[in-house]
Amino acid sequence: xxxxYLDPAVLAGISSLDLLAKTVVDGFVAGLHRSPDFGFSQEFxxxxxxxxxxxxxxxxxxxxxxxxxxxxxxxxxxxxxQLTILLDASNSMQYTSGPPTKMDYARFxxxxxxxxxxxxxxxxxxxxxxxxxxxxxxxxxxxxxxxARLFAGLERAEPRARTNYARPLEHFRNFLHRRGIAIVxxxxxxxxxxxxxxxxxxxxxxxxxILFHILDPEEIRPDFKGPALLxxxxxxxxxxxxxxxxxxxxxxxxxxxxxxxxxxxxAAGLDYQLLITDRPLDAALREYLTMRQEGN
Amino acid sequence: MGFLAPWFLGxxxxxxxxxxxxxxxxxxxxxxxxxxxxxxxxxxxxxTRHRRLRYLLLFALRLALVLLVALAFxxxxxxxxxxxANGRLLLIVLDNxxxxxxxxxxxxxxxxxxxxxxxxxHDERAQIAALGGEVELLTQPxxxxxxxxxxxxxxxxxxxxxxxxxxxxxxxxxxxTARAPIDLHLFxxxxxxxxxxxxxxxVFPSQVKLMLHNVxxxxxxxxxxxxxxxxxxxIADPKDPKQSRVEAVVAGFNTPAASKNVSLVINGKVVAxxxxxxxxxxxTKVTFSLLNVAYGFNRCEIRIDGGDSFPADDATVFSVRRSxxxxxxxxxxxxxxxxxxxxxxALEAAxxxxxxLQPVTAEQATDLDPSxxxxxxxxxxxxxxxxxxxxxxxxxxxxxxxxxxxxxSAAHRARVPIWSGETQEARDYAxxxxxxxxxxxxxSHPALIQDQPGRDNGGWSEVKVNYAAIVDPGSARxxxxxxxxxxxxxDKQIGEGHVLLxxxxxxxxxxxxxxxxxxxxxxDRAARYLSGSERLSGSRLVDAYVQLRAGQESTAGSVEVIDxxxxxxxxxxxxxxxxxxxxxxxxxxxxxxxxxxxxVIGVNPDRRESDLAPMQEDTLKLWSGSSSSEGxxxxxxxxxxxxxxxxxxWYVILxxxxxxIAETVLASRHLGTLREEA
Numbered sequence: 023x024x025x026x027y028l029d030p031a032v033l034a035g036i037s038s039l040d041l042l043a044k045t046v047v048d049g050f051v052a053g054l055h056r057s058p059d060f061g062f063s064q065e066f067x068x069x070x071x072x073x074x075x076x077x078x079x080x081x082x083x084x085x086x087x088x089x090x091x092x093x094x095x096x097x098x099x100x101x102x103x104q105l106t107i108l109l110d111a112s113n114s115m116q117y118t119s120g121p122p123t124k125m126d127y128a129r130f131x132x133x134x135x136x137x138x139x140x141x142x143x144x145x146x147x148x149x150x151x152x153x154x155x156x157x158x159x160x161x162x163x164x165x166x167x168x169x170a171r172l173f174a175g176l177e178r179a180e181p182r183a184r185t186n187y188a189r190p191l192e193h194f195r196n197f198l199h200r201r202g203i204a205i206v207x208x209x210x211x212x213x214x215x216x217x218x219x220x221x222x223x224x225x226x227x228x229x230x231x232i233l234f235h236i237l238d239p240e241e242i243r244p245d246f247k248g249p250a251l252l253x254x255x256x257x258x259x260x261x262x263x264x265x266x267x268x269x270x271x272x273x274x275x276x277x278x279x280x281x282x283x284x285x286x287x288x289a290a291g292l293d294y295q296l297l298i299t300d301r302p303l304d305a306a307l308r309e310y311l312t313m314r315q316e317g318n
Numbered sequence: 319m320g321f322l323a324p325w326f327l328g329x330x331x332x333x334x335x336x337x338x339x340x341x342x343x344x345x346x347x348x349x350x351x352x353x354x355x356x357x358x359x360x361x362x363x364x365x366t367r368h369r370r371l372r373y374l375l376l377f378a379l380r381l382a383l384v385l386l387v388a389l390a391f392x393x394x395x396x397x398x399x400x401x402x403a404n405g406r407l408l409l410i411v412l413d414n415x416x417x418x419x420x421x422x423x424x425x426x427x428x429x430x431x432x433x434x435x436x437x438x439x440h441d442e443r444a445q446i447a448a449l450g451g452e453v454e455l456l457t458q459p460x461x462x463x464x465x466x467x468x469x470x471x472x473x474x475x476x477x478x479x480x481x482x483x484x485x486x487x488x489x490x491x492x493x494x495t496a497r498a499p500i501d502l503h504l505f506x507x508x509x510x511x512x513x514x515x516x517x518x519x520x521v522f523p524s525q526v527k528l529m530l531h532n533v534x535x536x537x538x539x540x541x542x543x544x545x546x547x548x549x550x551x552x553i554a555d556p557k558d559p560k561q562s563r564v565e566a567v568v569a570g571f572n573t574p575a576a577s578k579n580v581s582l583v584i585n586g587k588v589v590a591x592x593x594x595x596x597x598x599x600x601x602t603k604v605t606f607s608l609l610n611v612a613y614g615f616n617r618c619e620i621r622i623d624g625g626d627s628f629p630a631d632d633a634t635v636f637s638v639r640r641s642x643x644x645x646x647x648x649x650x651x652x653x654x655x656x657x658x659x660x661x662x663x664a665l666e667a668a669x670x671x672x673x674x675l676q677p678v679t680a681e682q683a684t685d686l687d688p689s690x691x692x693x694x695x696x697x698x699x700x701x702x703x704x705x706x707x708x709x710x711x712x713x714x715x716x717x718x719x720x721x722x723x724x725x726x727s728a729a730h731r732a733r734v735p736i737w738s739g740e741t742q743e744a745r746d747y748a749x750x751x752x753x754x755x756x757x758x759x760x761x762s763h764p765a766l767i768q769d770q771p772g773r774d775n776g777g778w779s780e781v782k783v784n785y786a787a788i789v790d791p792g793s794a795r796x797x798x799x800x801x802x803x804x805x806x807x808x809d810k811q812i813g814e815g816h817v818l819l820x821x822x823x824x825x826x827x828x829x830x831x832x833x834x835x836x837x838x839x840x841x842d843r844a845a846r847y848l849s850g851s852e853r854l855s856g857s858r859l860v861d862a863y864v865q866l867r868a869g870q871e872s873t874a875g876s877v878e879v880i881d882x883x884x885x886x887x888x889x890x891x892x893x894x895x896x897x898x899x900x901x902x903x904x905x906x907x908x909x910x911x912x913x914x915x916x917x918v919i920g921v922n923p924d925r926r927e928s929d930l931a932p933m934q935e936d937t938l939k940l941w942s943g944s945s946s947s948e949g950x951x952x953x954x955x956x957x958x959x960x961x962x963x964x965x966x967x968w969y970v971i972l973x974x975x976x977x978x979i980a981e982t983v984l985a986s987r988h989l990g991t992l993r994e995e996a
Contacts, residue, residue, distance in 0.1 A: 114353035124353070211354035241353060247988075252358060253349040260349060264361040275357040 069093045104162045104202025105139040105147040107132045108194065109176070112153040112185040113255040114211055118299070119240030127299040128207045128236050129176045134307055135205065136172045140164065146202070149175045152190030153183035159193070162202070184256045185212065187220040194224065201228035210235050211256075214283040222290040232293040232310075235283065239300050242276055244268050319396045322965070326391035329384075336380035340373060376988070379981040386974035394970065395963040406499045407459050408444040409489070409526075410435060412473050413506030415450050415480030416860070416904075416927040420507070420539070420628040424475045427505035427533045431470055434503055434531075435463070445492075446470050449506065451478025451861035451902070453488035459496065477860040477904040479924035480506070482941075483514030486522060493523045500526045507534035508933045511926040520941065528942045534932055539627040540573040542596060543928040544580075544620045544634040551636075551846075551856030553608060554643040554672030561672060562608040566620040566634070568594050569601040571929045573626075582606040583619040583633075594622075611640045615855060615918040617906050631928040635906060635920035636857035641672075644692035644849060648677040649699045651727060657697040657824035660832035661841060668842030673849070680706075688713035693848035697824050698725025702735050710736055715813030717868070717913030719848035725823035728787035736817055737810065741787040745804065753782035753829075757801035763809065764847040765818060765840065766797055777836035785828035786821045794819070814868040814913045818844060854917040859924050863898045867912035878910035882921070 072081060072092035080094045109132055115125040122130070132149070139145035148162030149172050160168075160175045185208065194204065204224050210217055210233070217233075224231045246265035253260050280296060287294035295313075297306050321327065352358070412431050418424040438444060443459040446469040456469040485504070493500055502522065506512075508530065514520055522528055548565040556562045568580055575598040582590040589610050594602045608618070621633040646665065648658050658677035665673050673692060684703040688694050688710050696702070702710070714720055720736055728734075729744035747754045756778045761768045768776045778798070786804055794810035808819040822828045831837050846852045858864070866877045876893040879886060882905020888896055901907060901921045909917045933941075 117351065117353040209353055211356050238353070249361075251349045252352045252355060254355045255351050255353055257355070259355055261355050261358055261360050263358050267359055267361050271359065272357050279357070 068096050070096055103139075103145045104200050105135065105145050106150065106162055106194065106202060106204050107135060107148070108150045108152060108190055108204065108206045108208075109179055110153070110185055110206075110208030111151050111157060111179045111181050112183055112208075113181050114185065114209055115236075116181040117209075117238055117241070117255060119238050120300075122299060123181075124209055124236045124238055124299055125179070125181050127297065127303075128234070129179070130303050131207060131234060131236075131297065131306070132176055132205075133173060134303060136169055138307075140169045140172075147172060150190055150194060151175060151179040152186075152193075153181075154186035154189065155183075156190045156193045159197070161197070162200075187212065187217060191220055191224065195227065202230070203232065204229045205232045205234060207234040207236060209237060209241075210283060214279065214286050217283065218286040218290050218292070221292065225291050230293070231291075232295065233283070233287050235280070235294065235296045237280075237296065237298055239298050242280075242298070243273065319394060320963070322393040322395055324392055326393075327388060329388035329391055332384045332388065333381060336377055336384060340377035340380070373988075376981065376984050379977055379984060383974060383977040383981055386970050386977060390967060390970045390974060394966045396966060397963050406442065406501050407496055408438055408442055409447065409492070409500050409502045410444060410470065411447045411449050411453075411485065411502060411504045411506075412470065413449045413480055413504070414473050414476045414478075415509070415512070416475075416477045416630070416923040417480070417507055417509050417511075417628075417930055418533075419475045419630045420534075420541070420930055423507050423533045427507075427531070428470070428473065430531050430533070431503070431505045432467065435466055435470060446473075447488070448473045448476075449480050449485055449504075450476040453484055455488075455492075477902070477921075477923045479859075479861065479927050480509060480512040481514060482512050483516070483519035486514075486520040489522050489526055493526055498525070501529065502526050503529045503531060505531045505533060507930070508532045508938060509534075509927070509929070510931045510933045510937075511929045513933060513937065517937075517940075530938060530942050532932065532938070534930065538572045538930040538932060540570065541626045541628045541631070541928055541930050542568065542570045542573055542576070542578060542622055543628075543631040543925060544622055545569040545601065545925045545928070547620050547634045547636055547857065549608070549618065549636050549856075550638060551854070552639045552641065552672060552851040553611060554641060556607075556609050556611050556640065559607060562611075564606040564608055564618075564620070566604045566606070567601050568596055568604060568622055569925075569928075570596045570599060572599060572931060574598050575600075576625075579623045580604045581621045582608075583621055584608070584611060584616050586617070588621075608638060611638055613640050615639050615916075617918065617920070619920075628928065628930065631923065631925070634857070634922050635904070636922075637855045637906065637918040637920045639851070639855040639918075643672045643674045645690070646673045646675050646845065646849075647683070647686060647688060647691040647694045648675050648697060649680055649683050649695065649702070650677060650697040651699050651725065652679050652681070654698050654725060654823075654825055656826055657723065657725070657832075660826060660837070661695065661697070661824050664832070664838045664841035665845055667838045668845065673845055688718055689716070692851075693719045693721065693845070695721045695723070695824075696735065697723045698727045700724070700727045700731045700734060707735050714815035714817060717814035717850075717911075717915070719816045719818070719850070721818045721820070721844060721848055723820045723822070723824045724787040724789070725825060725828055726785060734789065734819070736812070737789070737819060738812070739790055739792060741789050744785065744787045746785050748784035753784050754786065754800045754802060754804070755779060756781050756783065756798055756806060757803070758799040759807075760795075760797045763795070763797040763807075764852065765809070765844040766807065767843060768839075777834060777839070781829060781831045781834055781836070783822050783829040783831075785823070789819065789821055811868055816848070818848065850915060853911075854915055855919065857920040857922055858901055860901060860904055860921055861924075862901050862921070864901060864907075864909065864919065865898050866896050866909070875912055875914070877912050880908040882906055 069082070070093065072094050076094050082093050082095045085091070085093050109128055111125065115128060116123050118124065136147050139147045144164060146162040146164045147168060149158065149160040150156060151158035158175050158178060160171055206221060221231060221233070246263070246268045249262060249264050251260055251262050284294045284296070295306070295310050410431050412427055414424065418427065435444065440463065441461055443461055444466050445459045446456045446466055448454045448456060456472070457466060460466065489500070489502060545567045550561055553561050564582065566580060568578060570576065573596065575596065577593055577595050580592050580594045581588045590606050592604050592606070594604045596602050616638045617635065618638055619633050619635045624632060648661060650658055658675065662675040662677070665675055676691070678686065680699045680702050683706045686706060694710065694713070710720065714736055722734065722737060724734065724741065728741045732740040734741060756775065759766055759771070759775060759778055761771050761776060774780065783800060783806065786800060786806060788804055789808060791805050791808055792810070794808040796805045796808055798807035800806050804821070806821045808821070810817050810819070822831070824832060826832045853864070877888070877896065878893060879888050879899055881887050882903045887902070888899070899909070901919070904921050904923050907919045907921055909919065911917065
């Protein structure tokens with residue numbers, strides 16, 4: 023029953039991102055992901071023998087009293103991760119073959135993740151909306167009202183201009199010093215090598231980087247009944263194409279692009295997730311979170 | 319091929335719509351946005367031709383659809399040959415007039431007609447008609463051989479007089495309704511006497527092609543006949559030579575001079591025979607006396623010896639009714655004694671009258687029963703005893719007849735008895751020192767009948783009228799008017815009887831009519847008309863009509879008719895309702911009228927049928943040539959009429975429907991979703 027409401031086409035009719043995110047997240051899980059780091063949480067992880075240089079505050083003195091051996095207690099990290107979503111708002115994101123647009127789908131995903139992070143995990147969450155420059159920046163925070171600010175930022179993110187990954191990522195590096203999760207949501211119409219080359223440095227700064235590749239099903243398997251005049255949404259370049267090419271060469275190129283991007287992302291230690299706009303949102307999130315849990 | 323509504327072809331201008339859509343707009347395509355052209359390559363390949371090919375097919379279908387719809391509105395038709403052998407109607411007319419009884423004319427004509435009928439194509443429509451006293455269509459235009467042969471075989475020789483003018487009128491009416499070319503085959507003896515006075519009456523319309531089949535070619539055979547008989551219908555005293563004289567005219571057509579025995583036959587018995595010398599192609603008169611007639615009806619016949627090829631016309635029949643002199647009640651005013659004298663003298667002078675006048679004053683008429691009199695005359699007697707007036711009304715209603723003469727009393731008393739009307743005024747022409755004359759006379763009225771009235775208006779122009787009452791004619795028939803239009807003789811039917819009104823007197827004071835010879839003729843014919851003796855006996859011609867009852871609303875009893883063959887030509891229903899009877903056969907008819915009177919009437923064929931001379935060759939050629947030449951000039955029209963227009967509307971609509979379906983299917987293919995092939 024609930025699944026029906028998670029259909030992207032149905033969600034596109036929900037104007038409130040708050041309600042949409044609540045619907046998606048509460049519908050399937052609460053807090054599936056964990057912090058990959060050990061920290062100060064109350065959740066015990068393991069004992070480890072003391073080695074010189076360890077913080078004496080972590081020694082389990084009760085155990086030492088019983089056994090006269092020093093052991094260090096280790097705990098799983100608490101919800102103090104910092105989630106930052108980099109949302110591509112270039113013109114290409116407004117493409118659609120049917121509701122929702124790629125931009126809307128990206129908003130739904132981002133809203134769901136914000137809700138999941140702030141409401142369920144109490145993570146700090148922030149947003150960077152970019153095209154060929156940074157258009158909107160909401161600093162990650164756990165302050166009350168942050169979720170509303172993020173949703174408002176998503177609402178304001180209307181597609182325009184072209185994509186340029188270099189500038190927003192530079193901005194990101196300049197302003198975010200604390201490690202956390204960085205999620206880049208884009209249709210990645212760029213050379214995979216360039217994309218990875220631009221994004222991979224985030225990983226070097228200790229960030230966990232996830233690429234959400236959003237594509238419309240028509241972009242993967244376009245259906246042309248005859249020759250058509252195509253217009254590039256970003257450059258407004260026109261080109262006449264024939265259906266035979268679209269059915270053969272184009273599909274091979276798109277598949278190769280996706281495959282290359284996935285391979286290079288994994289090679290660079292980035293998580294990659296392909297999201298098709300006709301897939302239910304909860305299924306996409308579940309798939310991703312399950313994959314992360316298994317990865318831990 | 320043509321169009322019944324060609325102005326709708328203007329709708330073909332709509333062909334420009336698909337032309338515009340397909341030829342002018344086919345290169346206009348809406349740009350299709352994509353996220354990026356990163357993976358696309360520019361291409362214009364041969365596959366474009368497929369699109370054009372399909373679009374051209376759609377274009378052709380749309381053109382066809384518009385074209386067919388416009389054609390459907392224009393309603394095209396083609397002329398197609400009629401299913402019936404080029405659409406012509408074969409009209410076979412068989413002459414069965416009296417002259418066809420001569421020799422083997424009728425049987426020959428019938429055989430030829432049957433042979434023609436058998437030789438015609440079986441799918442050709444044919445119609446059978448008989449030309450006798452009138453043109454009788456025996457069938458509808460049909461192809462059924464058996465029915466046509468039966469109709470032709472049922473035609474028997476008749477006693478009527480053929481008239482090609484009647485045939486012309488009937489065929490013209492038929493051509494109006496048939497609307498198809500007609501092949502008219504006339505099987506006749508082409509008798510010259512059947513040609514009407516106006517040749518134009520027998521000319522046929524252009525689509526009628528006349529083929530003559532003359533069964534009496536050559537010189538007409540000699541034929542003697544009793545051309546006419548002048549005999550009294552009623553006789554009172556056979557020994558009175560003036561009353562009992564019978565004059566017969568024996569005529570010869572194309573005959574040499576000959577001596578013929580002429581006999582008078584009464585009730586089947588030859589009572590007198592005379593020898594008559596008939597000159598070549600001439601006439602002679604023979605006179606007999608009806609000495610031995612019995613009381614009642616006598617069936618009489620004038621017969622001549624045979625010896626010619628047409629024995630059917632050798633006798634002429636007539637009936638004579640012998641009775642005691644009938645009384646005529648003459649009611650006059652007290653002071654009027656002159657009118658009875660004048661009227662009685664005229665009645666007595668009439669050759670065929672056998673009446674006894676009984677003059678009485680109005681007061682004396684109280685106890686008289688009008689039904690005991692042949693008819694009643696009211697001379698200036700406007701004031702009648704009520705009992706007598708009542709009896710007179712009943713008498714008229716039952717079929718009795720009254721003559722009313724309005725004298726000077728009309729000036730004092732407006733109401734006219736019996737007439738159910740009043741005098742509007744009395745006009746005294748003598749006061750103006752001038753008298754009126756009689757202007758118009760209806761010579762077809764039985765009381766005034768004259769075959770050929772002279773320039774003196776049949777003798778009436780000399781009559782001077784000094785005094786006349788003006789009577790509203792109403793429903794009465796005006797038989798004569800004065801020069802100023804005042805009705806002077808009127809005839810009104812009341813019940814079964816008639817009332818003849820003379821708007822002036824009989825006393826030689828209000829007019830001088832009694833002094834003129836025409837007065838005797840008037841009184842004689844009026845007496846015969848009012849007494850009804852004319853209807854009850856005498857002779858008529860074949861195809862004449864006899865009035866059986868007075869009016870539709872008549873409540874009198876039924877009539878009874880026995881024809882010469884002893885059959886009853888009227889059904890029981892017709893005997894109660896029929897107004898008149900057509901005398902179709904020659905011989906004696908016995909009739910019992912609705913008013914109770916009996917009659918025996920001798921009926922003879924028209925003697926013009928006895929002249930067997932055929933039409934001249936020139937006339938025949940002119941007749942047949944006129945129709946054929948007109949037919950040739952209208953050949954195109956005739957051939958067009960033979961080819962009937964057949965509308966193609968349904969076929970065009972069907973094609974338009976198919977085009978619409980094909981267009982819908984093809985267009986939906988272009989608009990539909992292509993199946994994934996990869």
